Amino acid sequence: MSDSLVVCEVDPELKEKLRQFRFRKETDNAAIIMKVDKDRQMVVLEEEFQNISPEELKTELPERQPRFVVYSYKYVHEDGRVSYPLCFIFSSPVGCKPEQQMMYAGSKNRLVQTAELTKVWAWGWGSPVLGRRRGRVWASRSEGGWAEGPGLPILREEGASVLAL
Numbered sequence: 001m002s003d004s005l006v007v008c009e010v011d012p013e014l015k016e017k018l019r020q021f022r023f024r025k026e027t028d029n030a031a032i033i034m035k036v037d038k039d040r041q042m043v044v045l046e047e048e049f050q051n052i053s054p055e056e057l058k059t060e061l062p063e064r065q066p067r068f069v070v071y072s073y074k075y076v077h078e079d080g081r082v083s084y085p086l087c088f089i090f091s092s093p094v095g096c097k098p099e100q101q102m103m104y105a106g107s108k109n110r111l112v113q114t115a116e117l118t119k120v121w122a123w124g125w126g127s128p129v130l131g132r133r134r135g136r137v138w139a140s141r142s143e144g145g146w147a148e149g150p151g152l153p154i155l156r157e158e159g160a161s162v163l164a165l
Helices: 012-022 054-060 098-115
Strands: 030-037 042-050 067-072 086-091 120-123 129-133 136-140 154-157
Touching: 012 030, 012 042, 012 067, 012 098, 030 054, 030 098, 042 054, 042 098, 054 067, 067 098, 086 098
Parallel strands: 086 120
Antiparallel strands: 030 042, 030 067, 067 086, 120 154, 129 136
């Protein structure tokens, strides 16, 4: 039932930007940060970054507001192959307004479908503590399990399996 819940639609301009991002030819790390426009009831582009590390991306996310992120990064496999996985990250920090959390949670599935992504990660601050960075809790345990992607901070994958890159 939660898969069919749609609180906000995806802005048509953002749909096109996500399509272009999915098929981009650049080989640097890149991110698209998206937010919910409460007045329009729509997920919209907030900012786009080129050549951004996971640590830099983390500092770009608001500490008290949810955001959606699509992140592409270079990954060199043990056998030397290079790939550029796309990760969908849902950031919902502790301290967000319940109304915001509900709008984002109710819009996430539509955005994932629109972006045609298969790996969904939740990035949050909470407890119990699995990691700390600069004195701040940056990951919490949940039923989906935990994974640390190469070059990425610890993220929880939603669903039954943990991504092994």
